[in-house]
Amino acid sequence: MSEEATKVIPFPRRRSPGPGTARARKVIAVGGGKGGIGKSLVSANLGIALAGRGATVVLLDADLGGANLHTCLGVGQPTVSLSDFINNRVARLEDTIVPSGIERLGLIAGAHDGLDAANPRHAQKTRLLRHLRALDVDYVILDLGAGTAFNVLDFFLAADLGLVVLLPEPTSIENAYRFIKTSFFRRMQGLTDPGVAEAMSVVLSGRDPTARTPWDLVTRLRIDNPAGATQLEMLLGGFHPWLVVNQARTRADHDIGPTIAAAWKKFFGLELGYLGTVGHDDAVWMAVRARQALLTTAPSSAASLGVMRLAENLLALDR
Amino acid sequence: MKPFAAQSYYELLEISASASAAEVRGAWQRLTRMYADDQLALYGLATPETAAALRKRLLEAMEVLSDDELRSMYDEELGLPPRDPAREEPEASQLEMGELLRGADHSVASTHPRVAFTWSEPAGPPVAPPPPPGFVPPSTGAATPRPSPSAPAAELPVPVAAPFSPVAELPVPVAAPSAPVAAPSAPVAELPVPVAELPVPVAAPSAPVAAPPRAAEAERLSEEHALSMLPRASPVPAPAPRASAPPPAAPERPRMPELAPDTEYNGELLRKVRTALGLSLAEVAERTRIGAKHLENVEADRYDQLPATVYLRGILMSLAKELRLDGLKVARSYLLLVERIRSKG
Ligand SMILES: Nc1ncnc2c1ncn2[C@@H]1O[C@H](COP(=O)(O)OP(=O)(O)O)[C@@H](O)[C@H]1O
Ligand SMILES: [Mg+2]
Numbered sequence: 001m002s003e004e005a006t007k008v009i010p011f012p013r014r015r016s017p018g019p020g021t022a023r024a025r026k027v028i029a030v031g032g033g034k035g036g037i038g039k040s041l042v043s044a045n046l047g048i049a050l051a052g053r054g055a056t057v058v059l060l061d062a063d064l065g066g067a068n069l070h071t072c073l074g075v076g077q078p079t080v081s082l083s084d085f086i087n088n089r090v091a092r093l094e095d096t097i098v099p100s101g102i103e104r105l106g107l108i109a110g111a112h113d114g115l116d117a118a119n120p121r122h123a124q125k126t127r128l129l130r131h132l133r134a135l136d137v138d139y140v141i142l143d144l145g146a147g148t149a150f151n152v153l154d155f156f157l158a159a160d161l162g163l164v165v166l167l168p169e170p171t172s173i174e175n176a177y178r179f180i181k182t183s184f185f186r187r188m189q190g191l192t193d194p195g196v197a198e199a200m201s202v203v204l205s206g207r208d209p210t211a212r213t214p215w216d217l218v219t220r221l222r223i224d225n226p227a228g229a230t231q232l233e234m235l236l237g238g239f240h241p242w243l244v245v246n247q248a249r250t251r252a253d254h255d256i257g258p259t260i261a262a263a264w265k266k267f268f269g270l271e272l273g274y275l276g277t278v279g280h281d282d283a284v285w286m287a288v289r290a291r292q293a294l295l296t297t298a299p300s301s302a303a304s305l306g307v308m309r310l311a312e313n314l315l316a317l318d319r
Numbered sequence: 320m321k322p323f324a325a326q327s328y329y330e331l332l333e334i335s336a337s338a339s340a341a342e343v344r345g346a347w348q349r350l351t352r353m354y355a356d357d358q359l360a361l362y363g364l365a366t367p368e369t370a371a372a373l374r375k376r377l378l379e380a381m382e383v384l385s386d387d388e389l390r391s392m393y394d395e396e397l398g399l400p401p402r403d404p405a406r407e408e409p410e411a412s413q414l415e416m417g418e419l420l421r422g423a424d425h426s427v428a429s430t431h432p433r434v435a436f437t438w439s440e441p442a443g444p445p446v447a448p449p450p451p452p453g454f455v456p457p458s459t460g461a462a463t464p465r466p467s468p469s470a471p472a473a474e475l476p477v478p479v480a481a482p483f484s485p486v487a488e489l490p491v492p493v494a495a496p497s498a499p500v501a502a503p504s505a506p507v508a509e510l511p512v513p514v515a516e517l518p519v520p521v522a523a524p525s526a527p528v529a530a531p532p533r534a535a536e537a538e539r540l541s542e543e544h545a546l547s548m549l550p551r552a553s554p555v556p557a558p559a560p561r562a563s564a565p566p567p568a569a570p571e572r573p574r575m576p577e578l579a580p581d582t583e584y585n586g587e588l589l590r591k592v593r594t595a596l597g598l599s600l601a602e603v604a605e606r607t608r609i610g611a612k613h614l615e616n617v618e619a620d621r622y623d624q625l626p627a628t629v630y631l632r633g634i635l636m637s638l639a640k641e642l643r644l645d646g647l648k649v650a651r652s653y654l655l656l657v658e659r660i661r662s663k664g
Contacts, residue, residue: 174363213322252359259353259360262333266354266373267365269322 026318027132027140029159030244031183032166033175035066035146038246039165041284041294042307043143044072048295049311051105055138058097060108062155063145064120067110073100074292075107083111085131086124093131102296106137120151129158148182157187161314162241163275166260168253173260180241184270187239188214196221196228215269240271244310247280275313278306323373327397328380336399340385347381383629392633396647572597584644584652586620592642593618607637614638617653622660631657 030043040063047059061069061082070078078098084090085108097106120128132140142159144152156162162183166176185204191197196217202208203217211217214236221229245257257274264272281303287294295304321330329336332346354361354373361370383389394402575595576588593603600618604611613634616624625631635653636646 168359170359170362173359177363213325215321215325256360259358260364263354263358263360263364266323267369269325 025133025138026161027142027159028161028163028314029062029142029144029156030163030165031144031152031156031179032164032172033146033148033179034172037165037167037172038278038284039063039146040069040072040143041288042163042165042244042246042278042310043141044069044293045295045304045307046311046314047100047105047139047141048073048102048293049308050139050141050314051102052295053311053315054104055315056104056136057139057141058106058108058135058137059100059141059143060132061110062142064111064151065145067112069143070107070109071291072288072293073102073107074290074296075100075109077112078107078109081109081111082128086111086120086128093128093135102293110143125151125154129155148179150186153183153186156183156241157190161317163244164241165244165246167247168245168249168256173256176243176260177264180264180272183241184239187235191231191235193225193228193231195225196232200232213269236270240273242273242275244275245277248277249280253277276306276310278303278310323376328384328393331376331380332384334384336394337402338384340387343381343384347377347385350377379629382627389629389633392636578644582652583656584639584649585656586616586618586653589638589642589649589653590618592644596642598641603638603641607634607641609634609637620656622657625657628654628657 028046030039030046032039040061043059047057051057059069059073061067063069064082067081070076075098080090080096080098082096085093085096090096093108096108098109100107132142142155144155146152164176164179166172188200188204189197191200199208199211199217199221200214203211203214206212208217211220214232218229218233218236221232243257243261245253248254248256254277257277261272261274264270279302281301283298283301284294284303287297290297294301295307298304323331329338332338332343332350334342334346338346351374354365354370354377356367356370358370365373383393391401394400573591573594576591578592582588593600600611600614603609604614607614613626617631617634617638626634632650632654635650639646639649642649
């Protein structure tokens, strides 16, 4: 990987809505450790649900390797896509938005033309994020690719809200923890104070007997590097992913989200929210087969209701 | 927010400082079940050792907070104002360990017999004590029970700040991060599904992780390192030299021993102070309501016959008070010795 591609994108400032506007302008990233866990399902239908509640939404298929968000929406392969923007064939990101068939919901289809788009350079990522934030909508939802590549993590971390999708099964839970940990470490690489960054990497590698956790480091830095301590504290406190459990079948499956969030906090002292659970539902694959959006074809199915609760919880975060 | 090893007992049990003994017990039961080894949610998060360490701390927290006397002392150590006794549960101090432990995690069950002791209420206003070992100074974040500037004006006695998990059914007392993150208000409640047993057997976790695809630095950012972020059990204190003067044979009112700031308070020294004050063991036992047997064992440095640390701390503090010594200092010093010997054994 090139030197440039590994550079950390600066952590974004949360925008306060401009005067006279009620726009949240929130970028939501939907990630998770592996493929096939419902990231696209959640992204697409969350978009539909938010649009249904009156928000303007743009869905961006950021799965640079396996874009298929359009299928989840029941839209054919669009003629214009993210690759046109990444490769500078289109100057403005707005011009890649295609209608989704749903009011107030636009789609930016995923890149389809090969390796170049699957591995954007740092400058391209920065440009994409800048344009994303400039979109005049309430929510931008990024449907991320699988895995923990820096390209995925950087979009996850750059978002205002990072959702981690997981299934209630050991492999998926393990992957979710891995995803969260790796993105945390990636975030720590964004420390600009070289002294703090160095100290932090020692802590994270377990080689510092005096500071076993990042919080110990904050305490220690407080004495001789208060500014560094504050920077680290902000970075730690601002790391706050949200869990979405998908394909829950049993009662215990419905409990797993809150438990994971609580366990993470207990063991690491870091924040992790729980946004909600979507049940396993045959309506999902029936919709996929029919190449229709779940919320459009089966709005009263259990899975749809689950997604709508996610949307309500998201909206409540902004209240 | 801090990891469990640095959390106060209240934070550990995710309860407020005004929680009743029943709430303490309920929280302990819920959390012990939640962090049982067969919990799916722990898969890939905690090693069995780490989970066991957490359960041990939970048990300790429950033991202290469900005992009126121990809890008062603990609160004092934390700098919490005295609780309103009207709100307390009457049977709080009558707690039976056997009953509590039934159906619970026996692997961490306290093997120490419950000590029958109560001691006289400490008189006078509590002196602001130095933070006891194991506590994290308030500067580390908003999660300390002391009100901190970043914690939005919460009522004083509550060591936990407003939760901002969207799950209403989880009474997680998330400490407000002193971080800049805009703590969202709690969103809509979800599924009030009661805790159910998870029948899923889970193999021992701690599978190694594929390191992020980057050079040396990132290579280390693996899961093991994440786990190594986890604090170990209580740190082993640096060994201190042991006083070895033979006990004076003459019981006739001996001289008060020298007490320097770094004096190590072993049983022998405590006995010297007692005799210098002209107090008999029976008198101290009578005044402190601590069993003479315990006092004898303390003075004879018979560490293997002493009760669990949580009780021992209380005994030492009461004894020190009777001997007009600094209770915290004595307890800390003595417990270091005990710890050292026990960890050797
Ligand atoms: N709640 C659910 N109930 C039933 N099947 C589901 C559910 N969520 C996802 N699936 C199935 O899993 C497949 C993969 O989902 P998808 O959203 O494409 O995953 P990802 O984007 O994470 O790769 C879907 O095609 C669907 O068949
Ligand atoms: Mg997908």
